Amino acid sequence: MKIKSDIATSENGFIFNPATGDSFSGNAMAAQWLLAMKNGKPEEDIKKDILEKYNVSVEQLERDWDDWIVQLKEANLLEN
Amino acid sequence: MMPENYSTLCIAVTGLNANDNPGPGMAVIRSLKAGFGDRIKIIGLSYESLEPGIYMHEHVKKTYLIPYPTEGTKALLDRLSYIHQQENLDVIIPNFDSELFNFIKIAPQLQQMGISSFLPSHHQLTLRDKLHLKEFGSKYGFYVPADHQLFTADDVKKAADEFNFPMVIKGKFYEAYVVYTMDQALKSFHQLNASWGGPVIAQQYIKGTEINIAGMGNGKGSNISVVAMRKLYITDKGKAWAGVTIKDPEFIKLADNFALVTNWKGGYEMEIMKNEEGNLYILEINPRFPAWIYLTVAAGHNQPAALVKMALGEEATPYGDYEAGKLFIRYSWDHIADIKDFQQISVFGEF
Structure with missing residues (x-):
């Protein structure tokens, strides 16, 4: 899963799609995941970081990740 | 000069x-x-x-x-x-x-x-007017919603039979209303006929995202500048009260094709609806700068200044890229x- 290269993101979780004008506000976790994805960090590494930093089960993380990807797809922020 | x-x-x-x-x-x-x-x-x-x-x-x-x-x-x-x-x-x-x-x-x-x-020529002016827009689109391969010219109330009913509701009722020069019932359609028809004269136009409603493009044609088949904007806040008259510059190669391609086939000379605005399939429907082409033209300056393209230079005989250099994410917010005072x-x-x- 790759975030479109022209998507603008900020450290506070604001996302702007310059091709459509859509903008979104994400929380701190969204900002962190977006930044990692934009930097090309592999999915497994992002998940590993989360599991190390936060008290969350693998099952919960997988559910949240799937939900996250669905939201990114709906928002048209992923490369086809 | x-x-x-x-x-x-x-x-x-x-x-x-x-x-x-x-x-x-x-x-x-x-x-x-x-x-x-x-x-x-x-x-x-x-x-x-x-x-x-x-x-x-x-x-x-x-x-x-x-x-x-x-x-x-x-x-x-x-x-x-x-x-x-x-x-x-x-x-x-x-x-x-x-x-x-x-x-x-x-x-x-x-x-x-x-x-x-x-300024554009009379021929260029006519090509893109609301009465000829569909014909123009068919001739040059642009997506343009189907339309009907309305002279009488019966024509409104015929248009509604073909397009169903909602459909768009437009004045010859200005104003457009999305109507959802025959009563609304007839009211809009009579109002626009009284304001701007006939014919009034009924246009097929296209669902999607509305995008506006400000362009500046050099009269020789090219654009000096193209800047696209998405409306973020729309008044009850359908006018942008806030908007943001956006960038997509498809918008530039559309405007460049328009300049190429018309040799458009001067400023213009394309009103576009991008439907779910990603097709860019031309709803209108206005033969002058839009009211949000200062946003093009903020994005790095001063289209009115370029027009003045070309009016005075200077060969203007195309502006090229512009900045997406420039926002305008209109206010009253x-x-x-x-x-x-x-x-x-x-x-x-x-x-």
Whole structure:
């Protein structure tokens, strides 16, 4: 899963799609995941970081990740 | 004219009606001052005594009333001759669809008087008007919604049978309403017929994201500038009250194709609906700058300044890329004037 290269993101979780004008506000976790994805960090590494930093089960993380990807797809922020 | 002389130009501009359905005049003036500095002399040309720009002397040095388009080209030329004697105009920028026919017609005489302009031809004007837009799209392979010309109430019913609801009812020159019932359709038809004359147009409703494109054609098949904007806040008249510049190669390609097939000369605005399949439907092509034209300046393209340079014979270089994510937010402001000012423009036709 790759975030479109022209998507603008900020450290506070604001996302702007310059091709459509859509903008979104994400929380701190969204900002962190977006930044990692934009930097090309592999999915497994992002998940590993989360599991190390936060008290969350693998099952919960997988559910949240799937939900996250669905939201990114709906928002048209992923490369086809 | 050499570039160093641009700062002392005298430029006449129409469209000073900076109201909730604004003409582009004040935005054009702001762009010109951004391009050439505050020393340029702006002369306003207005049709009514309460166009706000008349009273904004920090932007408009002096305004003259001019005759309505229905009074014909002779009345317009006579009035502009008088104004030229007073002000020594260098360039004129008309900003209303309804006045363009006359301005194009007298452009050669104005040029002889020393007043330059950069306008499309009558043929170009007709190609994209609402009555011919579908035909234009079919001929050149653009997506354009189906439409019907409406002369009578029966025509409205026929259009509704074909398009179903919602559909769009549009005035010949201005205004458009999305209607959901036959009552609304008939009311809009009668209102627009009374305001702008016939025929009124019924257009198939296209669901999607509305995008506007401001373009500046060089008259030789290319654009000097193309800037796209998505409306973020829309008034009940469908006008943008806030918008943001956006960038997609498809928008540039569409505008470049338009300039190529028409050899469009001057500013224009394309109103686009991008449907779910990603097809770009042209809803309208306005033959002049849009009221949000100052946003193009903010994004790095000063289209009105480019127009002035080309009007004066300079070969303008295409601007190229622009900045996405520039936002405009319109606001209203109670400008204070004196009844004597209103009297001056109303009685003497100049202020």
